[in-house]
Amino acid sequence: MLLEYRAIQRREHGGTIVTAAKAVAHSNIALIKYWGKSNVERNLPAVPSLSMTLDALSTTTRVEFDASLTEDAVTLDGAAISGRPRERVCRVLDRVRERAGVGTRASVESANSFPTAAGLASSASGFAALVMAATRAAGLELSNAELSAWARQASVSAARSIYGGFAELDADAESAAPVAAKAHWDLGMVIALTARGPKSVSSTDGMLHTAKTSPYYPAWVEAAPALFQTARAAIERRDLDTLGEAMEHSTLLMHASMFGARPAVIYFAPPTLGVLDRIRQLRSDGVRAYFTMDAGPHVKVLARREDLGTLDDALRTVPGVVRTLQTGIGPDAHCEIEP
Numbered sequence: 001m002l003l004e005y006r007a008i009q010r011r012e013h014g015g016t017i018v019t020a021a022k023a024v025a026h027s028n029i030a031l032i033k034y035w036g037k038s039n040v041e042r043n044l045p046a047v048p049s050l051s052m053t054l055d056a057l058s059t060t061t062r063v064e065f066d067a068s069l070t071e072d073a074v075t076l077d078g079a080a081i082s083g084r085p086r087e088r089v090c091r092v093l094d095r096v097r098e099r100a101g102v103g104t105r106a107s108v109e110s111a112n113s114f115p116t117a118a119g120l121a122s123s124a125s126g127f128a129a130l131v132m133a134a135t136r137a138a139g140l141e142l143s144n145a146e147l148s149a150w151a152r153q154a155s156v157s158a159a160r161s162i163y164g165g166f167a168e169l170d171a172d173a174e175s176a177a178p179v180a181a182k183a184h185w186d187l188g189m190v191i192a193l194t195a196r197g198p199k200s201v202s203s204t205d206g207m208l209h210t211a212k213t214s215p216y217y218p219a220w221v222e223a224a225p226a227l228f229q230t231a232r233a234a235i236e237r238r239d240l241d242t243l244g245e246a247m248e249h250s251t252l253l254m255h256a257s258m259f260g261a262r263p264a265v266i267y268f269a270p271p272t273l274g275v276l277d278r279i280r281q282l283r284s285d286g287v288r289a290y291f292t293m294d295a296g297p298h299v300k301v302l303a304r305r306e307d308l309g310t311l312d313d314a315l316r317t318v319p320g321v322v323r324t325l326q327t328g329i330g331p332d333a334h335c336e337i338e339p
């Protein structure tokens, strides 16, 4: 309780009260994917998803409600953000203000531990950290389930970043839930960055378009629950090969539904297929490694922690791979106490 209290900073600034809090949330990769909404207005997922939180990729966000501000000021890695990304942040702040009965504008300073420009998804860790810091700075004490529901309203995948280890989010669910803690299994990922620059179509737009135009979308939604159950049981008994097979099938079914959209949504770049091919070769050589891709050209490869070095060496030499990152499993999102 003392810890919770100390996480909120209060000070006088030119005669006005300022309250601030800082939170850290880790990015997550869906092993079983979410793609499509059952309710667009409430931002509810159409399919169940299951993720692993990553320790090497995190966002740290500090929110300060300051009565001297006339509008919300939002920065990411030191630069002011504007347009749609800023609007999404302000929407979260408005909800927090409404619930807490606070009228004050806020300054939001966010920093990613990984290169934002590389096109790695940062919205999951970003919105989880924002929701945690903003609610705490406004004096609200929310449960993890509530924090997850608030994060989900901003971005569905962010709901899972409240939890470390493995997390699940059921179809139509308001909030994610923990499946297994970080200590459950010594797995990790190598991320092969295959191209630079931001993604062409946002995941939000890509999935709405897929749902509207792809004849394969209903088949994707129908297949997802069984894959989710298979993966969940495989995590419980630490069965990497079953989990990996279900994970690859989930990602390929999701991308197949996008290929069937009109016009098609294609996130694959030429080197993406090169990485997939290398993973299959490595597997036939006895390396237990499995791939997944999201709304971008990069490939995330799941393996035992002890195999990450070998895997990294193999992936770095695939033509078109510009960089690799290794990561283990990350912790719960948490507030940081400022000195």
Ligand code: DP6
Pocket (backbone or CB within 6 Å): 029, 030, 032, 033, 034, 035, 043, 049, 121, 123, 154, 155, 156, 157, 158, 203, 204, 205, 293, 294, 295
């Ligand atoms: C391919 O969570 O970014 O990464 O809810 O519209 O913000 P919105 O979508 P978002 O979609 C993520 C899609 C994915 C798969 C996943 O993370 O489950």
